[in-house]
Amino acid sequence: MTRHSISPRKLLPLISFSVLLIATFALQERAMSYLGLNLLFNLTIPIALATIGQLLIIMVNDIDLSVGAFVSLVACVVSTLLVQHPWLGWLALAGLVLAYAALGALIHRFELPAIVVTLGMSFIWGGLALVIMPAPGGTSPEWLRALMTVKPPLAPMAVVAALLIAAAAHLLIMRSGIGTVLRGLGGNSRSVARAGWRLSGLYALTYGLAGVFGVLAGLTLVGLYTSSGASVASSYTLLSIAGVILGGGEFIGGRVSPIGAVLGALTLSLAGSLLAFMHISPDWQIGAQGAVLILVLAARLLFTRREALL
């Protein structure tokens, strides 16, 4: 393989996204417009952000089962506290990020299984959300609503936001020095430690960053839906994991792709819209999203095998 060739395996997220996008455009040409693209993708923005959060955790060989509950909690804080007492609201959000960072340090320090800790935390986040907001409701801060309904001149908000998220995550995780170290944590944490890094600090940083993306997901969610509830983002946990895997990430070894993950999140929601346009009952949609996931993974396996042979 030459230095310049791009392996088909890495192109897979882009290929699967393009195939679905072309199919959607073919079925529903109205989607192929400024307004259409926005309607198609705007609700995916919070999911894409949550997916990047999940990607950071998966990057260090952990998994986060509390993403959905955490984003819901953030949404509850945003739609109540941040509206009534902005300072207190920001403080609470900062506190949540710190809590996530502490969780990362804790998981590493005591060698706890992240899957169990985050599952437990999901109930704590959910409980806190219920305390803040026993019944769905709340409002979006004005500036946030304005931000999520902004109409940029060239491309719709959803597309611009997706590009921004992908670019920022790529720069942070794939290009920056610290991003490389964090990826090394998933690849071989011992050698990172030998290089003189304090592992607890790095895990805390990874989880803290995941918390930041969780907070961003909650913020954009409230801006889009204009209100929230204690279980508003409950589906995000599985969607974010699926997005990471669909985007070319692996559960172990620090092999992840932020751009792929954003594409993965977009692909999953696109699959839902496509099925709706095909007049397939929503009862089948969850199953169909699973089918897309299996198809892509099967294709990836094929490419990986061939790469191994070459």
Add this chain to the structure above:
Amino acid sequence: MTPDNDNRRWRAGLLGLALSTAALAAHADTGGAAAATPPSPAQVAGQTQDQSQPRTNSTADKRIALSNNYAGNAWRQQMLAAWQTQTAPAVKTGVVAAADAFTIGENQPTDQAAQIQNLILQGYDAIVIDAASTTALNGAVQEACDAGVVVVSFDGIVTAPCAWKIVNDFHEWGREQVDYMAKRFPDGANLLEVRGLPGTFVDDDLHQGIVDELEHYPKLHIVSSVEGDWAQDVTQQAVAGVLPSLPHIDGVLNQGGEAYGVAQAFRASQREMPVIIFSNAQDELAWWAEQHRKNGYQSIAISNAPGIAVVAFWVAQRILAGEDVPKHLTVPLYHIRQDELSEVLAHTPKGSVADQIFTRADVERLIQQARATQASAPEPSPAKAQDPAKTPSAAEETQP
């Protein structure tokens, strides 16, 4: 990670960016083209202006969609059936081009918001909504309104100002129960009140109606109040629990879906059967009819008819036709009186709920009434329709 590997990833990223840019360019091209292909959202947007024009345009090319959040109980099943049977003739005779019903898989506002946005993309001219949340769909509803789509919410309403809201009068429901008891027991009576899910808008409103009306009848006394959660089994347990401590009970007020449980509890306690207000559930009506045959038992049934979905359909049609329809409409409650009982029962399948059929003429009358009350009271609308209350969950759970 080797630099080589890294480089390739970066390239893949670049390609992704390139494709996205290509997609953008495509959109820029089609942005104009789409306007030419009928009926694009942009074109639909033009129709909002038509509304200011005087009267009825043809709606033969208009498409209406129902976005429903839940189908898991008898009331919702009957609601969907009513939509199907009542809108099919309208499509057949060319009043509208389509009236498609869509139910989301899980009762999640996020799913329903996505569904509404997909319906906008599919070019529907009006979307009729039974909402999973009064507030969480407002973003999607606003998108629809901005695209010129007419949004009519009913039963589970949304608070977005641009949407029409069609509700039942639960306060009136409470008052009518007391009025009936006053008629049956002019010399006074002991009443038992069965309440619904605590903290919900429907429970509060219905209870307030009862309290308000009781002030007019000092001889009627509520001797006890239990929580039945709109469910037979919960009600039966709750009533059986308090009965031993209660004096003679003449009548039972409830919120729909509890009557059969009340009757079972009274039967088990060997007490004299009180006058129970019924709703539209088939099992209650069947029990009532049986008692009437056996010993001349008399009562009345009050409920919110699932046919309200059809009201929402015709309202959407009238708005599309250019008529000026008030933003808030109150649909009358559904009454089944003693002399209608056997006929209603004959038409109600087992395990289902009885329904009231609203015709186009009925809806036009409703609109006129609403317009008249709006004219007499310049301050818009009954407060309850605007209340960001828990109508959706409540209304849906009213039904067993």
